[in-house]
Amino acid sequence: xxxxxxxxxxxxxxxxxxxxxxxxxxxxxxxxxxxxxxxxxxxxxxxxxxxxxxxxxxxxxxxxxxxxxxxxxxxxxxxxxxxxxxxxxxxxxxxxxxxxxxxxxxxxxxxxxxxxxxxxxxxxxxxxxxxxxxxxxxxxxxxxxxxxxxxxxxxxxxxxxxxxxxxxxxxxxxxxxxxxxxxxxxxxxxxxxxxxxxxxxxxxxxxxxxxxxxxxxx
Amino acid sequence: xxxxxxxxxxxxxxxxxxxxxxxxxxxxxxxxxxxxxxxxxxxxxxxxxxxxxxxxxxxxxxxxxxxxxxxxxxxxxxxxxxxxxxxxxxxxxxxxxxxxxxxxxxxxxxxxxxxxxxxxxxxxxxxxxxxxxxxxxxxxxxxxxxxxxxxxxxxxxxxxxxxxxxxxxxxxxxxxxxxxxxxxxxxxxxxxxxxxxxxxxxxxxxxxxxxxxxxxxx
Numbered sequence: 001x002x003x004x005x006x007x008x009x010x011x012x013x014x015x016x017x018x019x020x021x022x023x024x025x026x027x028x029x030x031x032x033x034x035x036x037x038x039x040x041x042x043x044x045x046x047x048x049x050x051x052x053x054x055x056x057x058x059x060x061x062x063x064x065x066x067x068x069x070x071x072x073x074x075x076x077x078x079x080x081x082x083x084x085x086x087x088x089x090x091x092x093x094x095x096x097x098x099x100x101x102x103x104x105x106x107x108x109x110x111x112x113x114x115x116x117x118x119x120x121x122x123x124x125x126x127x128x129x130x131x132x133x134x135x136x137x138x139x140x141x142x143x144x145x146x147x148x149x150x151x152x153x154x155x156x157x158x159x160x161x162x163x164x165x166x167x168x169x170x171x172x173x174x175x176x177x178x179x180x181x182x183x184x185x186x187x188x189x190x191x192x193x194x195x196x197x198x199x200x201x202x203x204x205x206x207x208x209x210x211x212x213x214x215x216x217x218x
Numbered sequence: 219x220x221x222x223x224x225x226x227x228x229x230x231x232x233x234x235x236x237x238x239x240x241x242x243x244x245x246x247x248x249x250x251x252x253x254x255x256x257x258x259x260x261x262x263x264x265x266x267x268x269x270x271x272x273x274x275x276x277x278x279x280x281x282x283x284x285x286x287x288x289x290x291x292x293x294x295x296x297x298x299x300x301x302x303x304x305x306x307x308x309x310x311x312x313x314x315x316x317x318x319x320x321x322x323x324x325x326x327x328x329x330x331x332x333x334x335x336x337x338x339x340x341x342x343x344x345x346x347x348x349x350x351x352x353x354x355x356x357x358x359x360x361x362x363x364x365x366x367x368x369x370x371x372x373x374x375x376x377x378x379x380x381x382x383x384x385x386x387x388x389x390x391x392x393x394x395x396x397x398x399x400x401x402x403x404x405x406x407x408x409x410x411x412x413x414x415x416x417x418x419x420x421x422x423x424x425x426x427x428x429x430x431x432x433x434x435x436x
Contacts, residue, residue, distance in 0.1 A: 117342040123335030130386065154415040157407065160390055161383035161419050168348065168382025169375055189375065197372040201379050205423035 017055050020045050024066045029109040033063055033118045060119035067122045071113055071129040075136070077102060082136045088144035089208050093199050095140075096166065100195040103170050111174040114167050130167075134159040141206060151207030162202055169198050235273050238263050242284045247327040251281055251336045278337035285340045289331055289347040293354070295320060300354045306362035307426050311417050313358075314384065318413040321388050329392040332385050348385075352377040359424060369425030380420055387416050 023044040027035045038059055042049040056062035081095040103110035112118075113126075137159035144150035152158045172178060173194050182188045203210055241262040245254045256277055260267040274280035299313040321328035330336075331344075355377035362368035370376045390396060391412055400406045421428055 115341075115345060117338040117340075117345065119338065120335040123333075123341065127333060127335065127389070130389075134386075153418070154407065154411060157387055157390070157412060157415050158419055160386045161416070164382035164384070164386025164389075165379040165423075166382070168352075168378045168385075171345070171348075171382075172375070172378055189372065193372060194375060197375050198379070200371070201376055201423045204425060205383075205419045207422060 013055075016045075016047075020047075020052065020055055020062075021065060021069055024062060025070055028063075028066055028070070028112050029106060032108055032112045032116050033122070034116075036063060036066065038062070058121075060121035063119050064121040064125050067113065067125045068129075070109060071125070071132075074099070074102065074113070075129065075132050078133065079136050082140045087149065088140050088147060089149045089203070092140060092144070092202065092206075092208070093211075096199050096202055097195050099166065100170065100191060100198060103174060104191045104194075107174045107179070110170060111176070114174070115171045130160075130163050133163045137162045144206070144208070149208055158206060161205065165201060165205070166198060169194065169201075231273075234263075234265075238265075238270065238273055238280075239283060239287055242280060243288055246281075246284055246288070246330050247324060250326055250330045250334050251340070252334075254281060254284065256280070276339075278339035281337050282339040282343050285331065285343045286347070288327060289343070289350075292317070292320065292331070293347065293350050296351065297354050300358045305367065306358050306365060307367045307421070310358060310362070310420065310424075310426070311429075314417050314420055315413050317384065318388065318409060318416060321392060322409045322412075325392045325397070328388065329394070332392070333389045348378075348381050351381045355380045362424070362426070367426055376424060379423065383419060383423070384416060387412065387419075 020041070024036055024041055027041060027044065036059070038052055039049055041062075042052045045052070052062075056065065078095055078099055081098055082091050084091060086094070103114075134156070138155050141150055141152050141155045141159055145152055145155070173189055178188060200210060238259070242254055242259055245259060245262065254277070256270055257267055259280075260270045263270070270280075274283065296313055296317055299316055300309050302309060304312070321332075352374070356373050359368055359370050359373045359377055363370055363373070391407055396406060418428060
């Protein structure tokens with residue numbers, strides 16, 4: 001009996017932890033990491049703030065877990081494309097396009113993941129996830145090099161450059177300032193402008209041929 | 219007399235603040251932001267920890283000031299080259315090379331500025347300084363576009379891509395892990411490999427012709 005009681009408690013604890021993380025992700029997706037306070041979250045979940053601290057020792061630890069949960073989804077989604085069917089060149093284009101689309105459709109969350117100022121625990125995870133993205137690009141660059149589609153000497157370094165370029169390209173368009181400007185009726189870049197420019201930038205950077213129709217006009 | 223006493227006190231306060239920041243920068247340059255604790259810093263400066271808090275309300279505020287002090291120097295150094303004499307194409311190459319060199323020669327500081335996990339106040343400044351770098355690149359891209367040296371459609375977006383690529387290219391080589399690997403005798407990229415790859419990446423990305431000798435071999 002003691003064993004079954006313990007197993008049951010562990011299951012319940014795990015279920016509650018999963019529910020806390022889901023509520024926390026919801027908060028970050030709608031208001032960024034600033035909206036993730038222990039008190040508001042405890043209310044969302046319907047538990048006491050003290051119980052929340054039994055699952056996550058600090059706001060930083062919780063934020064880091066939410067970050068990983070959301071980032072892993074993005075890495076998986078990108079990985080499916082970059083490691084999927086098709087030539088490396090097509091996979092790179094499609095991967096960039098989908099990554100920008102996903103960010104565009106959850107702007108607040110994407111900005112939170114990429115650039116929102118936040119606890120050092122999250123910065124730590126950012127470094128780790130950027131390495132995970134870079135590993136996917138490195139694999140793709142190797143494949144493209146072998147086929148002569150890309151001309152990249154230092155694969156790992158250039159994979160990191162791609163990750164940095166993609167993240168930084170999105171920071172501006174996703175930022176709260178851009179949102180305010182858009183809402184004030186000021187001109188803003190469209191998703192297709194951003195994704196097109198990013199694709200052109202990355203293809204050129206790795207020495208890939210540009211699709212004819214996408215030749216940019218300065 | 220009251221006026222002179224007050225003026226004297228302000229001067230002294232300002233001098234002490236400057237000295238605190240100089241000591242703090244020294245700490246970050248040799249041990250990163252983790253080495254910047256209020257207590258250790260107060261000892262370096264030779265004042266009580268309480269006095270330190272009269273100048274900087276928190277570790278985050280102090281770290282942000284140190285960050286800005288060091289970053290402004292980098293922005294100024296890069297700006298001198300990017301806005302200096304020569305063709306835009308040459309200025310871009312030289313700017314990238316010098317930026318990488320400066321980082322290489324103060325690795326710990328460069329890693330701290332670019333990527334060390336740290337208080338949100340510093341993340342906030344990182345965003346601002348990345349905009350300052352991007353503004354310099356945007357100006358250069360405009361100039362290069364006009365001369366037909368670069369082929370960039372969305373100047374501001376691509377300027378941000380360059381900033382992201384440069385920062386991310388350096389994170390790996392400057393990281394504490396890379397240092398540990400180097401010290402353990404594992405193979406590591408040299409400054410010239412990093413700076414050459416970065417130059418090739420950026421020149422191609424903006425549609426600039428590559429110098430013949432620098433054509434990369436996959």
